[in-house]
Amino acid sequence: HPRAVYPPPRPPGGAPPSIEALGVGIPVALHQHIFSRMLGGTDLAYPGAFSWRYPSELLDYCASLTTGKLEEASLLGRIQYEQNHTPEILRQILNQEIAYPKIMELPEKFVVEYDEWSIWMERQLNIKRLLSRAAYRAFRRFRAWRHTRY
Secondary structure, three states: OOOOOEOOOOOOOOHHHHHHHHHOOOOEOEEOOOOOHHHHOHHHOOOOOOEEOOHHHHHHHHHHOOHHHHHHHHHHHHHHHHHHOOHHHHHHHHOOOOOOOOOOOOOOOOOOOHHHHHHHHHHHOOHHHHHHHHHHHHHHHHHHHHHHHO
């Protein structure tokens, strides 16, 4: 019987561990990324799998868990893995043995948080960050050039 829920690692990029958790029947609690379906990985799980954007949602979910909910999530996760994520399915796709892989329906639940995304973009593109990146890259090029001369 499952006794835990697996929240994928953050920063985003939890797709492989999430798929592995589904494969062994560990229920997952997937994070909804603020602007990217791909970075959040919520579309990899079975329809209706729990996903959260704010920590309070995750805490409320964990507080409401029962053995029955965990067992159901475990079973649905394993079925999702068997139908979509096994190494055999990947091999068949890569060897073109499957004409077109089964495309899963994307849930409507995902919503872009434009205000949070704009704050993230501002932090990524501010002049101080751009100048420090340029200086660091110039330093690395200089260091590589210097090592090739001596």
